[in-house]
Amino acid sequence: xxxxxxxxxxxxxxxxxxxSAASGPDRAAARLACTSVSFRHRFAATRTKGQTAREPDLxxxxxxxxxxxxxxxxxxxxxxxxxxxxxxxFAGNLRRxxxxxxxxxxxxxxxxxxxxxxxxxATRRAASVASIRHWMDLAAACGAPSLRANVGGRPTxxxxxSATADAFRRLADHGAKIGVKILVExxxxxxxxxENVAALVAAVDSPWCLSLPDFGxxxxxTSLPDRVAFLQRILPFAxxxxxxxxxxxxxxxxxxxxxxxxxxxxEAAGFTGIYSIELWAPNYTPPDPFRAVLAMRDEISRHLxx
Numbered sequence: 001x002x003x004x005x006x007x008x009x010x011x012x013x014x015x016x017x018x019x020s021a022a023s024g025p026d027r028a029a030a031r032l033a034c035t036s037v038s039f040r041h042r043f044a045a046t047r048t049k050g051q052t053a054r055e056p057d058l059x060x061x062x063x064x065x066x067x068x069x070x071x072x073x074x075x076x077x078x079x080x081x082x083x084x085x086x087x088x089x090f091a092g093n094l095r096r097x098x099x100x101x102x103x104x105x106x107x108x109x110x111x112x113x114x115x116x117x118x119x120x121x122a123t124r125r126a127a128s129v130a131s132i133r134h135w136m137d138l139a140a141a142c143g144a145p146s147l148r149a150n151v152g153g154r155p156t157x158x159x160x161x162s163a164t165a166d167a168f169r170r171l172a173d174h175g176a177k178i179g180v181k182i183l184v185e186x187x188x189x190x191x192x193x194x195e196n197v198a199a200l201v202a203a204v205d206s207p208w209c210l211s212l213p214d215f216g217x218x219x220x221x222t223s224l225p226d227r228v229a230f231l232q233r234i235l236p237f238a239x240x241x242x243x244x245x246x247x248x249x250x251x252x253x254x255x256x257x258x259x260x261x262x263x264x265x266x267e268a269a270g271f272t273g274i275y276s277i278e279l280w281a282p283n284y285t286p287p288d289p290f291r292a293v294l295a296m297r298d299e300i301s302r303h304l305x306x
Contacts, residue, residue: 028301031274033075033106034067034293036060036082038245038279041289043082059084060094064103070290071297074103077276078142080110080135091141098143106274107183107212107240108139108147115152117171118164118190125167128152132171136180146181146239148212151200153189159196165203172208181239185212186230192217194233201237211237215262216244216280224258228265235269245296246281252288252295256281259296263303275300 040046042058058066060082067073076098083090098104112135116128132149139147149171151164171182190196201211211234218227243263246256263275277296279289286292 028304032073032297033077033274033276034071034073035077035276035278036063036079038289038293046081061097064098065101068101068103071293075106076103077107078105080112086138088141091138095143105142105144108144110135110147110149115150117167118151118153129167129170133174136175139180140178146183148183148185150187151189151191155192159190161199161203165200168204168209172204172206175208182209183212183239186214186217194230197234210239212240212242213238214242214244216246224261227257231265235266235271238271240273241266241275243275243277243296243300245277245279245292247284248286248292252291259299260303263300267305
């Protein structure tokens with residue numbers, strides 16, 4: 001089977017990002033996920049320089065079973081930096097590892113350069129589109145219905161909406177063929193402005209290009225009303241939410257912002273999809289990441305509608 005035939009064969013197999021069909025405790029579990037980013041200290045490729053591994057190294061192939069057993073979560077988000085090789089063969093193995101334990105891969109966070117989907121030079125934008133298309137193929141092969149790509153640019157540079165929308169439209173067109181949505185997160189560069197994310201998704205105007213609001217990717221000291229207002233700008237387009245766990249107190253209560261308020265705002269906006277838990281804060285790692293994820297899991301669950 002050649003590459004095109006393989007991708008066509010799996011295009012309709014990706015599960016939709018939605019947990020609304022279940023009810024009660026099962027419904028809460030169906031709306032929660034965790035990303036491999038939360039355990040980056042367990043991966044040699046992303047361990048902080050000089051950091052000593054306290055536990056054995058992990059492979060992405062280990063995560064579905066680990067998350068199911070230790071966290072009660074059967075939906076797994078994966079980071080591109082944790083792929084030992086960016087091949088369809090490995091992606092297929094990852095999909096099968098999830099299926100063996102009744103889990104699934106729900107999104108691929110793509111953080112491999114170039115990050116030039118908004119670059120003013122058309123040739124450089126095209127190179128980024130080609131790179132992201134390859135990672136979208138890998139997302140399809142591992143069963144993920146979406147991939148997060150970086151808009152690129154610097155917040156101080158002019159944002160060329162037309163050129164950027166053209167790049168994302170090309171990605172959305174490819175995603176429609178293979179069953180993978182392209183997601184725009186408030187994740188650096190031009191995407192740090194909510195109005196840019198909203199304008200970009202609206203300009204692409206495709207069900208295959210949606211937003212991925214991140215609760216935590218706002219300037220330090222952002223007030224709760226400003227945080228909620230930011231999220232409300234991009235929640236109408238949301239396919240997935242990154243529920244970022246940042247800093248915790250000794251009892252593993254989240255202290256960086258009000259997680260519950262952000263969940264309530266998301267539910268009030270009509271969001272019915274998945275909250276993926278991601279532990280990430282500058283210069284801080286919770287002593288027990290499993291306990292931190294469980295604390296986030298329980299806090300999110302308390303504020304889900306129904």
